Amino acid sequence: MSSMAEMEELQHDEQKLENKVRKKGKHNKPKPWDDDPNIDRWTIEKFDPAWNPTGMLEVSSFSTLFPRYREQYLQDSWPRVESALKEYGVACKLNLVEGSMTVSTTRKTRDPYIIVKARDLIQLLSRSVPAPQAIKILEDEMQCDIIKIGNLVRNKERFVKRRQRLVGPNSSTLKALEILTNCYILVQGSTVAAMGSFKGLKQVRKIVEECVQNIMHPVYHIKNLMMRKELEKDPALATESWDRFLPKFKKKNVQQKKPKSKKEKSYTPFPPPQMPRKIDYQLESGEHWLSDKKKSEKKWQEKQEKQTEKSTEKKRQRDASFLPPEEPMQNSNNSNKSEEGKKDITELTKSLKSKTKELKKQKKTHASVNAEEYIAVASGDKSSKKKSKVIKD
Structure with a gap:
């Protein structure tokens, strides 16, 4: 009985669907201008x-x-x-x-x-x-689109770098996009203003957003658009899919291998031994079983020892500033040199004394000499020399 009821319900639903289709078909009758080849439905009338x-x-x-x-x-x-x-x-x-x-x-x-x-x-x-x-x-025929790119990247330095990537060196990337999309593009501040057809604006928005979000470089989009422009010229490919002709770019994140640490090199499947706790140290030293009074006395004693160590270290540093500097020790070579130097000085003094005595004697002799006789003798010597020269000639 249940199966019969289900069959009746299905037939009833099918009849309802047929009625709906018939009603829909009433209003969607083919019009005489639907198949008219002279009508271009994409043209915008003035x-x-x-x-x-x-x-x-x-x-x-x-x-x-x-x-x-x-x-x-x-x-x-x-x-x-x-x-x-x-x-x-x-x-x-x-x-x-x-x-x-x-x-x-x-x-x-x-x-x-x-x-x-x-x-x-x-x-x-x-x-x-x-x-x-x-x-x-x-x-x-002209439409516009103002693309906001300021909120797509948080880091300002990255945003500036990616915006410059969209412009390219000497605005070459931007010019190529303008030619391929037939749109006017202006990058200013945190927005990109574009003017052109609906199709071109859609392409520009996709390129700009993917560039700023670091999904795809604009150069790859340019290659894709150039291929599409070439494929449009062939009428045989108008009804075919162009996926086999278009270049496919995949984003590759090459992760650098980190240098392995010592722990990674000496890897063992067993976990490391548990570190001893504070109670363990106290049990080893026997401090755990001491009374509170003895513990406090021990702490105070350790504190006093640390203080004395610090005070002695500070005193040593203070006394170091009052110690006289160590005099340089004279080597044996230096002593020999000094002895030689002393000998030289004694010899010089002796020679100077002898020279002074000779000078004094010369002064006494000069004082007793007659100047006129010296001049006459000198002139006579000169004339005799001249005569001797003449004879020799």
């Missing part, structure tokens, strides 16, 4: 003001703050921004006191989505995007 002739019912406004270093640039380029928004019927205001930019709809606004585009414009201007580039966001 807004026609005739679609909304009455304008907006309510005033919508957005405001954003900007850093102080952008104040001068925004003040200079604000007329250009104002004229670009005026074409779409959007009012804008720059408040330098509060440091904010505000955009709001007016009676002339016809496109209801343009206020969202204007909000993106002031956000891009506050993130250091140049005004000519930021104004392009007002076009229907």
Whole structure:
């Protein structure tokens, strides 16, 4: 009986499902334009003001703050921004006191989505995007994405290093990403501002987040995108999977082997012996069975011994400063040298004395000599020398 009841319940459920499918099929009938090859469903049609002739019912406004270093640039380029928004019927205001930019709809606004585009414009201007580039966001085909990367890494040094990795040497990595994704990318502070199509923005966000989180280097993404760009040219591969052509990169963490310690080298499966406790030491020394009075006396005695040792050491250090320095001992060589030096001095004194005596004798002889006779003799000697020379010639 139970099996029959179960069969009836299953049939009842199947009938319910069939009824549901029939009801769903009523509303999902094929339309004549579903299979029309002339219709491109991905194209964004340009807004026609005739679609909304009455304008907006309510005033919508957005405001954003900007850093102080952008104040001068925004003040200079604000007329250009104002004229670009005026074409779409959007009012804008720059408040330098509060440091904010505000955009709001007016009676002339016809496109209801343009206020969202204007909000993106002031956000891009506050993130250091140049005004000519930021104004392009007002076009229907252009979208933007501001990626916050400041909270992805805690360490500031790592964050700066990974942000520089995204930019690359001489901004080469950033330029390559811009070409491959067809997006404008600007790295500023703790955010990355990107402008382009939805597909390109999705790729940029993935690349930026994986770079900052250290999941994959941007260079590997560039290689992947270059391969995809080449594969898109071949129409035969349009319906096939490209996984076999694309490069596969795996993150490898090579762990360095730590040098083995002595304990690790002499490893034994048995645990080390238990360290003796304080009670064990007391049992060995016999202190455990002493009375409290004797224990206290022993402690006091040990304390006194330590004090005496310290006092003697300090006294020795104090007395060391009063000890006279040791005189250098004269060696046998030095004594011989000194004796030789004494002998030399005695000889010098004797020679000096003899020389002084000779000088005194010479002075006495010079005093008795007649100067005229000496001159005459000298002249006669000279003439005789001359004569002798002439004879020789």
